Amino acid sequence: MTLTEEIKEYAKIIGIDEIRITGAEPFLEVREFLMNMEERDYLSKFINNDIELITEPKQILSTAQSVIVCAISYYHEIESPPSFKEELRGKFSKFAWGRDYHQVLGEKLEQLIGFLRTKNDNLEVKKFVDTGPTVDRALARRAGIGWQGKNCSIINPDYGSWIFIGGIITNLELEFDAPIEDQCSGCRKCIEACPTGALVDEYTLKSNKCLGYITLSKGYIEKEDRRKMGTRIWGCDTCQDVCPHNQKVKFGNHSDFLPQTLEAYPxxxxxxxxxxxxxxxxxxxxxxxxxxxxxxxxxxxxxxxxxxxxxxxxxxxxxxxxxxxxxxxxxxxxxxxxxxxxxxxxxxxxxxxxxxxxxxxxxxxxxxxxxxxx
Incomplete structure (x- = not known):
């Protein structure tokens, strides 16, 4: 068994649903795309504004040879209340229901790093989970975790887009996986369903118009956007809810992502x-x-x-x-x-x-x- 195979086998044992590996080459096309988005004021303020850094893994780890990209599913089904209006309830997006995913996936990545240390005494690594200095979705796409949907989410063939992404940049020389072909075809359901028109075109999100951004932002919300929030308290799942690839997905076996201290519809x-x-x-x-x-x-x-x-x-x-x-x-x-x-x-x-x-x-x-x- 090769080291790459051992890594993937161990990842499954500790509850990582998908693991793929890609190289540490820079994302030149992504860099150009992000610069264009920044010029058009479409780029999320939550993204690290050092575009050169986040698109160049070797700026994060100079000895980088491989990037291990991992995903875990947070999908669970919970019956919604009979009437939001009568019970005065709202809803949280699925990603917010349970325990903080930065910690859950971060702990699994630490376990994986511990395993890697048993295989190489000269191991060098940098871990990332969403908030790290890298473009997680671009890495996931190149590694073959999934393809990028027209709603800009990574869509996995088994788990849909209900996944959290993280990974490890390392100096290990590993075997690489191939990207997955885009399977959105002519579908535009996510674009047509977006309540604010934030999906201005295929694969193009004007972040500051997305309810997933607006509901998380500080300050006063524009009146027009208040009404478009509907019953959403935190985040927006609309573009994922309507996606055909999200209708019959596998459940990840992660009870951490069920509501722990809050109701899904509080x-x-x-x-x-x-x-x-x-x-x-x-x-x-x-x-x-x-x-x-x-x-x-x-x-x-x-x-x-x-x-x-x-x-x-x-x-x-x-x-x-x-x-x-x-x-x-x-x-x-x-x-x-x-x-x-x-x-x-x-x-x-x-x-x-x-x-x-x-x-x-x-x-x-x-x-x-x-x-x-x-």
Missing amino acids: QLSSLLALTNKDYEEKFKPTPMNWRGKRPIQRNAAIVLGNLKNPKAIPHLLKGLDDPKPIVRAHSAWALGEIGEPSVIGDLKKRLAKEREEEVIVEIEGVIDKLSDLC
Whole structure:
């Protein structure tokens, strides 16, 4: 058995669903593509802006010969509530349901590195899981983990695009795998289903228009985008949900990615009133652990507005008194979306003591809107 075969066999034993190997050559086409995307302001702010670094594995590890690319499936099915509106619930994207994937996959990669050390005394490695200084999807595509879909996700023949990707850059000389042929053909379902039009063309995502980016961002969300969020609290699975290659996928055997400390479809009132203690206990173990609680509260207010259920009014009135302006502003907007003029008095009371300009503008706009309904 070759070292490459031993590595792949061990990876399966420790629960890595797919493992492929590619070379450490630079991604010159990807570099050009990313520079073009940056010029058009399509590039995600979450991507390392050193494009030369992330497209050149040997800048990360000068002795690099091979890149071991790994994927684990996070797909699970959980029945959604009978009525989001009646129960005042929203939804988290599947990737956010369970334990932080950076840790789960990172631990498996550490196990794999430990195995490699038993095979080579002069081993050199650099590990990456999503946040590393490299283009994970380009590596996955070249290694044959999957092909790049028109929604820009890597699609694996068995697990679809419901996969987390990570890997190891190493000085080991290993046998390489071949890329997989694109199987999207003439399909455009993901592009047609995108709620914001962020998929501006095949294989082209305007990141700052994607709800997967918007719901994770800080600050005030544009009104147009608030409505397009629908019931989404964190992330967006729409382009994956409609993909034909995601309809009959294999399940990864990873209970870590089932909800641990949070429901997949949580009650929004508890998120709007989220305390620091609740955030630490419920969100810190998840991939949502890096933004703080304010964007979650903001998004909960938005979804309550989108549900348009008057039962949400008492919760949103409490949101008007939140210490953070961003929560007050979006709570006010949500009251306007529900459209009950009976809250005008409460809004005027808040307005009388409000000092933040952006909140004042939101409240005044809602008062005008509701007054027209009287």
